[in-house]
Amino acid sequence: xxxxxxxxxxxxDAPFLPSHRGDVRIVGALFSGLRLDGVLQAxxxxxGRNTTAVIAGLIKESRFHPQLQCILLQGIxxxxxxxxxIHRLNVTTGLPVVTLARRAPDLAAIRSALLDHVPGGRxxxxxIERAGPMxxxxxxxxxxxxxxxxxxxxxxxxxxxNSRIPEPLRTAHLIAxxxxxxxxxxxx
Numbered sequence: 001x002x003x004x005x006x007x008x009x010x011x012x013d014a015p016f017l018p019s020h021r022g023d024v025r026i027v028g029a030l031f032s033g034l035r036l037d038g039v040l041q042a043x044x045x046x047x048g049r050n051t052t053a054v055i056a057g058l059i060k061e062s063r064f065h066p067q068l069q070c071i072l073l074q075g076i077x078x079x080x081x082x083x084x085x086i087h088r089l090n091v092t093t094g095l096p097v098v099t100l101a102r103r104a105p106d107l108a109a110i111r112s113a114l115l116d117h118v119p120g121g122r123x124x125x126x127x128i129e130r131a132g133p134m135x136x137x138x139x140x141x142x143x144x145x146x147x148x149x150x151x152x153x154x155x156x157x158x159x160x161x162n163s164r165i166p167e168p169l170r171t172a173h174l175i176a177x178x179x180x181x182x183x184x185x186x187x188x
Contacts, residue, residue: 016180085127104141
């Protein structure tokens with residue numbers, strides 16, 4: 001891809017108590033360059049299996065879909081262990097998908113938690129494996145579908161102006177936290 005990726009939506013979930021069961025709010029912050037152009041929100045099941053379909057539906061039904069160039073996710077799972085199938089999301093929306101983490105995750109601990117404590121954990125672990133290894137780029141770690149490592153790195157660097165986290169993800173986090181009754185525990 002030779003053109004700059006400027007129309008990006010970033011998704012993050014709202015904080016929730018460990019004892020919470022049920023749905024968790026997710027927020028998508030849509031940016032055109034460094035300008036916030038829109039906000040989408042929905043709810044997904046904590047530790048469920050509906051995040052991929054919910055995000056795809058939000059994007060495809062929004063007026064922003066024709067301009068979007070990429071989907072950013074704050075990790076491959078939202079609302080606990082509601083794991084996103086990044087390849088299916090890529091195909092369903094026709095948009096590249098990038099998951100992002102500040103640090104390389106402890107995959108052994110994630111695998112153990114999924115297999116030992118989460119209903120449907122084996123299928124969720126397969127989605128994480130299918131997403132591919134975390135790759136270091138632009139001072140963060142990513143998994144990706146439908147985009148090269150070089151283009152993902154360029155996009156992240158262009159959108160990460162206030163921290164290592166691109167503005168669409170940073171803003172989605174701030175909005176989701178602001179809509180929650182809990183204060184943020186994550187560093188943005």
